[in-house]
Amino acid sequence: MAGDASRSGASVTSRALALLGAYDEDHRRLTLTELAGRAGLPLATAHRLVGELVEWGALARASDGRYVVGRRLWDIGLLAPLNAGLVEVASPYLHDLYGATLATVHLAVRDGAEVLYLDRLAGHASVPVVSTIGSRLPLHATGVGKVLLAHAPADVQAAVLSDLTRVTPYTVTQPGTLRRQLARTVREGWATTVEEMSLGACSVAVPIRRGPDVVAALGIVVPSLRNDRPRLVAALQVAAHGVGRAISGLPVTGTPA
Template identity: 50%
Template sequence: MTDPKTDGTSVARRALDLLSAFDVRSRRLTLSEMAARCNLPVPTAYRLVKVLTEWGALERGSDRRYEIGRRVWELGLLADVQTEIRQIAAPFLQDLFVATREAVYLAVRQGKSALYVDRLTGRVAPKVYANVGSRLPLHATGVGKVLLAHSPEDVTEDVLAHLRQYTPYTGVDQAKLRRELAVVRQRGFARTMQELDMSTASIAVPIFDSDGLVESALGLVTSDLRKDLSRVLPALHVAAQGIGRSLPPRHGDLFT
């Protein structure tokens, strides 16, 4: 006989997996696409999607594609997304944006993704880049590479074992990426060029806390692929150092 508790947990996990099928690059999905991404039979996915839609977690368009519903957005507004580090970093992000006029992003590592906790952009922001609360891959973003370079070995190995190619320029060779991460640690910054999408480049630096640990990263993203981003490195380092010096000694309280 099936254990109701175990069965309920399984159903809840599958429903959450279906919601997790959406990301910044896939905001609208068909039922079949969701089922394929979650490795679920279409009939099973259909039953769960029906419940999620009735509750408001998903909304179905006239083209039969689904998107995240307003109910999830309303709940998201209640989330305390790294409030303390955002407050600490805010003036430094403002100064950096004024100095560079490029999109500024602050991120922390959450599992195998870069969680974007704050951003500051002008009227024209890079289209595919993250909103606050978005998660993007560690191996294909500037802030992600910085965070990956300073991650525990087990996290790094797990990420390297599941590299996804987003563009022809995404680094998916494990040996090459491992060497690149070593260079990131050595020189103190990471760069990307058309690795997440074909229209952006980025540069990022680590934020060291008072214990010398890297729990967050600061980056700039530009749509001008001809721009020499190395020219903004001094301003980026100054901002990152300012944030790091302002972090409280007990870094763990910020990122739990």
């Protein structure tokens, strides 16, 4: 149960928030009955509020009749000062990287124990890329995710290392191996994956810093890193340095959990 908003005196706002709070990583598509149960609301109340949330755009009804989080919540989230400013100032650097490599380029931040993709430019090469703007993927299986995990607090690292799910046959699921990769990422300033998130796709990523803090990651997805990794790392680092300088004056809204 995600919460209990049925107690006496609960406001309309708290009940609506309870419905939104019913969603998590394992519950992305919910029926009305499931929403009511996880939010601790009577079915009739949930029905009325869900209708209003759909009309406003906070929820959307899928073709199978279940409800999913609406795009409007994502749009509002991007208005947070750091995220909004980050996407805006990073955009020309992403386009420069894309122009130089014709590869898929990612801008991402850490959201708890996942990597959240804020922006993406699709490359010309037919490389399987599973990320989309607004999607969340495992930190340990993506290049940008490894960069962000390497600079995450110890409790976040411990939580991720305790549950290394296998996405492909090449996903790193041995904690000791991943710890060594994270240490190398901190030491050398970049991280890579080789078919760890999707077969046929490799990635390389670097941190974006705001002063001493790593606030985001910049990555590229390509078919192979065998010959081009040094060139790609150099291009990413130049771009990341430019983004870091540009966001130095943005308001701070806190760091991800």
